[in-house]
Amino acid sequence: MLDHILGRPSPGLKRLEVLILASLTFAALKQSPSWPVLDKINKRLARFPPWKIVLGTLFALYLLNHTFLLCFLNAPEPLARMYTRNFYRATWVLTCLDAGFLTAMKIPFKPLRDFCSVAFSAMYMFFPDAADEKVRKFRALCSVEMMRTSWEKSLNPILRLLAYPQRGYLPIRRDITIPRPTPPSVSSFPGTKLGPITVRLYFDGAPEELKKCTSLILQVPGGGFVSMGPKCHDDYVSVWARKTKIPVVSIDYGKAPGSPYPWALEECFDAYRTITESNGEIVGLEGWFEVDGNGKRGKMKPPIKVMIVGDSAGGNLAASVVIKCLESKDIPVRPPSGLILIYPCLSFDLACWMPQEQLGLIRAESKMSLSMQSLVQAKETMDAFSPLAVPPAPKRIDVFSNKVQQSRTSLWRSLWRSQPRKQHAMVPKSLSMTSRMSYFTDRLLAPEMMRAMALMYLGGSPSPPNFDEDYYLSPIVAPDSILARFPKTFLICGEKDPFVDDTVIFGGRLRQAKQKARKEWESVKTRLGDLVVNAGRPHAHSKTATGRAPASTGSSESSESSGKVGRTFERVGLNGDDDEDEDSDDDSLPQTKILLGDLEIDIEEFQNHIFSKDPGDMVKTKILDGMSHAFLLMMSFLPEARQIAELTAGWISEIIDGGDAEVAGITSFEASNLTHMMMEDIEQQSSQERQGTQKPSVQGKAARKPQGLEEVSEKQILERQRMQLAKTHLK
Template sequence: MIDHILGKPSPSWKRIQVFLVSISWFCYLIKVDRRGPAFFRTLNDRLLKFSPFQLIAGTLAMIYMLKNVDRMVGFGAPEPLARLYSRNYYRATWIITALDAGFWTAMTIRPKFLRDIMSLVFTIYYLIFADQADEKARRVRSVVTVEHIRVGWEKTLNPCLHALIKLSLPRLTINKRILIPRPQKNPHGTKPVIGHLYYSGSKESFENCDNLIINYPGGGFVSMSPPCHDYLPRWAAKTESPIISIDYGKAPEYPYPYALEECFDVYQSIVESNGEVIGMAGWKDKAANERKQIKIALVGDSAGGNLVASVMYKILESPTPLPHPTGLILIYPCLDFNITCWMPPSQLSAIRAESTTSIPGVLESKDHLSHKSPLSVVPDVKRKRWRKSFSRSIEDERTIEERVQVIEGHSVTEHRSDNSPRPVIGTRLAMTSRMSFFNDRIVNPDLMRAMAILYIGPNNYPDFASDYLLSPIIGPDELLAQFPKTYLMCGEKDPFVDDTVVFAGRIREAKRKKKQMNKGKFGEGLRMRGLNEPDKSNDSENNWVEVKIIQGISHAFLQMYHLLPESKGAIGASALWLLECFRDLPETNNIPTSNAIVINEDEGLVFGSHHSNTTKSTQNTQNGTNISSQISDNVESPSTKLNHVSNSISNASNETIQKQPADTPKIHVSASQVTLSPGHERERVLWEQQNILHEHEIMKRRREGLVRNLAD
């Protein structure tokens, strides 16, 4: 209190206050009657019948009750994040936060073996006292250092934790660390790049394998080498394709663009040698290039997703023509370094284009003023009434009937029949997901600010408005139009979810513009095929970009394999997409084409053949909410739509999968002999049915969560 009276809070004034209070009590205890005042003397006589143990235990119990009296009488404030995440994710973040707090508490202990042991001891303490773990994490992240980031994010390297995790990892034939030489005449230097190779097949099959996955692991550009990512061995086992994970230089020792140059040089060395630099067969005859060029997929999560997109830009701009990757996977990528609170009009228009015109979608997340509080990020609590108001029902219907049209970049409202227009989301300021979910339990603004400063370095001042190698989300359309098939996955509550949605929309819009321009050229796009033959060209919109938004979770879910059930499904779904990307057959599901599941950018999922014009309606009840969405094929819309798999999957999809004969031939993946069975597809569909959000659900849920607790 003294420091607040003086108006200068500091540790020295707090120390003086503690000494003054302690001395005052000691002086009082010396002068007062040893049995205390009259009231305490009477109370002391009554307490003599209790033992010392009972008195101590009872005193501690009373202190605990007094400390939580507000909760006992119902005056306690609600937990702000209790309704933000799913139960599974919140439970996983509780364990992650306790681990972080425990490791940060023990990080100064020497020697190392004692530090490793005490880190787990402190973790157990913080698991019991979760509030103290949250407070410890908040204090550390507010003034986070490089050492704090690396200690907290590389905790799986602890010998005890590493041994436990290793027990559940699949056994791999090849799991080693290698050095990858730089390309000849490389302007970036000759120092080799460190990589970790994972492969589950035999050594002979590795040399002649036709597929390769290049992984750029995440870690905020600051920490986490490939051994910290335990999903890599699982990907290697599921895909049976070799994975080379790059241990690129980390900031602040190696600031931007050192990591990008290393990642690009690795790709160039591998494609020019056809894999020989990592131990594969290479070219049988280097002069004639007799051996088939290996197919490469680029994969990255978080900071690695940024590097995947930037490396793709460098491949397209390379003065020496390089083969393009077969596909890209970006998982909760960080794609924009121009960290601002408000979304620029260009990004808002991209999100508007991703939402449907028939069902409210992405745009609804930006309606900050339609709820009780403009600061909340969880849904409003509706009071339960015996009878639902008729006016409330009409109001809910009006939110569905309203439309927002885009005319030359300006938003226009469709007026209701009573000629009283309601405010339009497009006329208001739109906040980015980085600010909407600023209380994220994994990546908060303090961490994002620290990682951005460290990665850019002290000697760089990039142009955030034009440097698309640093912020891939602002890449030019002519380069985005040349991107290969792209697969993006992100959590619904992730601060980077807007980056994912906008980047997907920009790729799709750039490719659509290029396709429309090519239609004007004589003979472009013409191809002879049978009447009932499906379109197998890779130029179909279904093959451009695919986005999965997992409901109720946030960042780093791939690192929570043992804590989060959704993580297992995410790893399996992405591995299955890699199999489909690598296989030589047309890019369709292993279900017969006549009954295939077709992903449609315009209206979500379509069941039936490519040429059906039927419209199906699917309904699913989850958490007491009925979700009804129109699903149609060959519906052309002037705006692009997000390619999400619907959270409400029709029973027709399950029937289609179940009708497959048990002896359906498996599809082999080139030399690696990877099989793609109907069980894999059924497992992915069931996982998507439970976790993946449809486009009209994504931002409706966020819109309902933007304003809440202040009025509770």
């Protein structure tokens, strides 16, 4: 109270108040003054043993502290029915651990600090409100030390010992270093020496089995860009390694504020390049060539399949690494076979009101998945008498089947409701709030923490951040021409997560871009007519002076169509020239390329083009009712966390083992003129949609060369020929 009277809240004043009160009490007890009232009380209490007096006093204080609650005069509970029961119970444990670890944070002697952190956490289990208040005050003034202490609890030796049953044994779980790629990637920190990259390798098998692996999981761990290395994610990553039997490489990238944006992104991209360019040899796989027992090289091996997985801040970096792969021009970087994003942070926009186009994306996504209906309901309806109240969460959920067990309104609650309440008033579209604002009371991600993370990550950046256009920083604003080339992407997030909008909107934009790409591919297929259908059949042709085969002259229509788009063909050799050898006259060879006006189209490329894939198969979004952030880090006390780890492991196996794993994204380096043309059309359509105009009819477009293509250097041509020769050798 002393600090309130003086108008200066301060721990020092509160400490002084405690010392003054303790001194006065000690003096009174020592002098034992004779007061008639106290003498009467002493006589009445003399017949009770001391332990009863102490217990009775504590019980009286407890009742006094909860008087308003017993009289129904308490304040409303903002978290009532916000989460499922299991998730709320897990957040209670996590909050008590945070309070205990933050309380012991200043103890200098590490063994004592480790012990006291666990002991204080156990104490706070009995005082959850005090734990909430302690954590709230620490979060109000976030610091790097506070965030790392709170989020790196799993490094405590006592907790690691208790969590071992969840983590289990793996034959290979160790830290290694890998070098930077050669030639080096362009760096935003030209004056800084780039050292090797530390990664953590997980594999459920012997080193000999590791060498024979043909796929790899590259994990980008989360931690708000400021904390949590791979070791903090051991529990669920170990589950992936055991379930998939695939090696997992987790990147220990540089953390802010010491390594600001875009250091972590460039480090993750370099790690990906080093692994793919060595074909996994740098982490223990065989590499590009088979090796026999004598150490001699055998035949060349195909490229390994790499799956990128990222959670939270790692999801941001994982998506940005894919974008950097797709945009690579000077150096060929094979894109990953798939991408999984777990409660990712994909935007740094801390806006309150949701734009109508994003709300439309969420509605469209909800029609694709039943798990999003509660999210749409929260956006579009409200309690007219309590507009900030969130829809009640189910009692429990089943991750695999999407079944939920709803909580029932108790008879006691219905009897005490004073008047009928209108529960479903519609929210005007312009007043729909973003998830960052809707769930600002989240127990795990407070607004202060998100603001502190953004300032630490971006404060030391060599260039000022551009939230509207920098899609390396905010992948959610990437253009459609890039999103259309993404590999198969699966996303998962909690319904009450402040980042749930990022997940749904990014998934919706991916699906929308791939739908546009599919329409462009179908329009080209229509213009090509039956040529693609008959592409694999032998085509009798007679060469002209230019090497082109004229169309059949069996009818005037065919003769007339010989000058039209898509009615001329040619057989082209591996290097792009006409085959002039004796085998070129063999009519049994199937045609391999088609001319679409001035564009030369490879038939196999066109038929297996990533734009031809069904958008519904390429993008999957799953929202978990009644759950928030960081559920994979709660495997020791959240039953659903084990289910989610197994579910994502199944996703990894599905993508790696599926046929679409062979159809990775298309980089700018290897994009053909056809791909560039379709990308241009996608961007033109997106631009016209933003301007509110309609796209002209596809059938009315004339075949043309894509505008604004960069000149292909001799180095790129030679590199493409080398890659084609390698593919032919592998066949």
